[in-house]
Amino acid sequence: MALLTKDDVPRIRENLRTCADFLRSVRFVLDVNSFEFYTKGAWCEHVVPALCPRDVIGAAREFGASAAVIRENCDHTWGIDVHQQKLVNVNLFLRAAAHHTLAGLGFLLSTRDIFHLFQSSVHTEFQEPSLMCDKKCHEVALLSRLVVALVQHCSLNQDSVLVGLHTCGNLGSNILRVFLCHKQLRALSNVGCCYHLLTETSPLGADAEDPCGFPMSQFLLKSGFMLGRNMKMTACLAPERAARGKGLPNESLFRWAVLQVIIRDRFKHVSTTQHIGKVCNKTASFLGYCRKAFVLLGLDDSQISDDDITAYHDSYAPRAHELEAFNTLKAALSPCVEAIIFLDRLSFLLEQDLSCHAALVSLFDPAKSPRHYAIVAVKDKQ
Numbered sequence: 037m038a039l040l041t042k043d044d045v046p047r048i049r050e051n052l053r054t055c056a057d058f059l060r061s062v063r064f065v066l067d068v069n070s071f072e073f074y075t076k077g078a079w080c081e082h083v084v085p086a087l088c089p090r091d092v093i094g095a096a097r098e099f100g101a102s103a104a105v106i107r108e109n110c111d112h113t114w115g116i117d118v119h120q121q122k123l124v125n126v127n128l129f130l131r132a133a134a135h136h137t138l139a140g141l142g143f144l145l146s147t148r149d150i151f152h153l154f155q156s157s158v159h160t161e162f163q164e165p166s167l168m169c170d171k172k173c174h175e176v177a178l179l180s181r182l183v184v185a186l187v188q189h190c191s192l193n194q195d196s197v198l199v200g201l202h203t204c205g206n207l208g209s210n211i212l213r214v215f216l217c218h219k220q221l222r223a224l225s226n227v228g229c230c231y232h233l234l235t236e237t238s239p240l241g242a243d244a245e246d247p248c249g250f251p252m253s254q255f256l257l258k259s260g261f262m263l264g265r266n267m268k269m270t271a272c273l274a275p276e277r278a279a280r281g282k283g284l285p286n287e288s289l290f291r292w293a294v295l296q297v298i299i300r301d302r303f304k305h306v307s308t309t310q311h312i313g314k315v316c317n318k319t320a321s322f323l324g325y326c327r328k329a330f331v332l333l334g335l336d337d338s339q340i341s342d343d344d345i346t347a348y349h350d351s352y353a354p355r356a357h358e359l360e361a362f363n364t365l366k367a368a369l370s371p372c373v374e375a376i377i378f379l380d381r382l383s384f385l386l387e388q389d390l391s392c393h394a395a396l397v398s399l400f401d402p403a404k405s406p407r408h409y410a411i412v413a414v415k416d417k418q
Contacts, residue, residue, distance in 0.1 A: 039153060039393035039414065040386060048383045049255040051141050055376040056261045058136045061114060062129075064121035065365055066373075067266045070289040075296050079358040083123045089361035092126050096364045099130045100279020107142060109135035123365065130368055137371040138378060138396055138409065145397045147178060150412060153395070154189040174404050175201060179225065182399065182412070186223040189414065200226040202407060205233025206249035212381055213247065215413065216388055223414045227399060229407040231271040231377060236262055253383035256376075263373065270366050271373035274406035278367035286360045291325050293359060294352045298326065299333070302340045322349045378409055391416035 040048070059066070068078045079089070115128030123129055138144040145153075179201055186197050198221045200211045208228030215224045234249035251257050263271075278284050320328075326345050330337035378396055385394050393414050400408035 039395050040382070041393055042386050042391075045383060045386050048143075048379055048386070049253075051143070052253065052255050052376065052379050052383060053259075054141070055136055055372065055379065056256070056259060058114065058132065059267065059369075059372060059376060060261075061118050062116065062133075062369060062372075063267070065123070065362075066270050066369060067264070068362065068366075069266065070359065070363065071292045071296050073289075073293045073359050073362065074352060074355070075293075075300050078362060079355075082121060083362075084117075087123065087126060089357040092123075092361040093357065093364055095126045096130060096361075096368060097279050099127070099134070100276065100368075104131075104134055106131050106135040106140045109140075126365075129365070133368045133372055136375060138375045139371075139398070141375065141379075143375075143379065143382070143396050144409075145395050147182075147397065147399060150182065150395060150397045151185055154185040171404050175227075175400055178399055179227070179410075182225050182397075182410070186225060186412070186414065189223070196221050197223045197225070199224075200228075202227055202229040204230035206235055206247075209234070209249040209252055209381065210247070212252070212385055212411070216385070216390070216392075219415075221415070222417075223412075225410055225412050227407060227410045228377070228381075229272075231263075231373070232265070232268045234263070234268055234377075236264075250377060251380050253380045254387055255383060256380050261376075263376075267373050270370050271377065273367040273370040274402075275367045275370045276402040277406065278364055284360070284363050284367060286356070286363065289363065290352075290356045290359055291322055294322070294348055295326055295329055297352070298340065298345065298348050299335070302344075303335050322346070374409060378411060381411055385411070385413055 064082055068076075068082065072078070083092075109132055111128050111131070113125075113128065114132035115123065115125035115130075117124050134140050179199065183197055183199055198211060198215050200208065203211055203226055208226060211226050212224070215221050236248055236250050250263060251261065273284070274282075323342055323345050327337055382394055382396060385392055393416075395412050397410045397412055398408055399410040402408045
């Protein structure tokens, strides 16, 4: 167990290739939009008839509860039919997803590992401010301890440590560029988030004044691999919570999907770009939800009666578990997308012409803080 160096770049690139190949193969799952789920018949289109939604949900929860780390992936079909773009075996699919994560690929250190590497036994006294929630207190306490360990490890006096806690979108990428460009910055600890805000292209191409958030590494830049909007949105899901039946807004997604069916059938139009936002609270009826949505979308709601709206809901209600099951599959792929984002950043750091050591750390409890991966780096003394 050691921090990674420039010598590890070939291994990182090989795993980037592995992750990219896997994500390309399962893109048919990742690219399904929840609001188009029923209008495009996604369940029948991408899942073999032998699999029922409740079995998929049950398998995902059982696998998630086991917290299995799959270091070897013996079945290279990954539980899917690549040509027909269908899920055929949920257990093999979940094992393949677990393998193509930072933990499964062997790149993830625990907090105990990283503190051991820095030979730090410090326990910072942290008084919880009354205005901070439990989640934020948990994050700040652990990150504070890591910063102290970095400072002690580098024997810092006048030099500085660069720290980011849940740096949104491109800020998570740009903080690495800042770290590399300033020699007085000796150490880095950064936890990213909001991957859906990452830019993958610039209007002017590779513009030094407006660099992209992804990809950063030479390998992925040359490969032409792109995440796309749906894959970036999937990276923002909370797989540990989803495995326990929490964390996915199943009811709101179901309403949105059925609303699209009504718009397609009764208004001859499918709203694919206009976002209706939170048009009602959790206690509002589906009827009230639709009426408010029609107004926001500028549709003449006199074209459909209350009874017809209710009939649509009742017709699709028995199929709500199809959408829940499919989104559970997407949640299982969330750490796979995070893996390629963080390996890309790790490779970018170590490719540079300076002596730098780095690691990827599971810093927080994922049940409390779903975005729990940190990239930690230390420069050698110049």
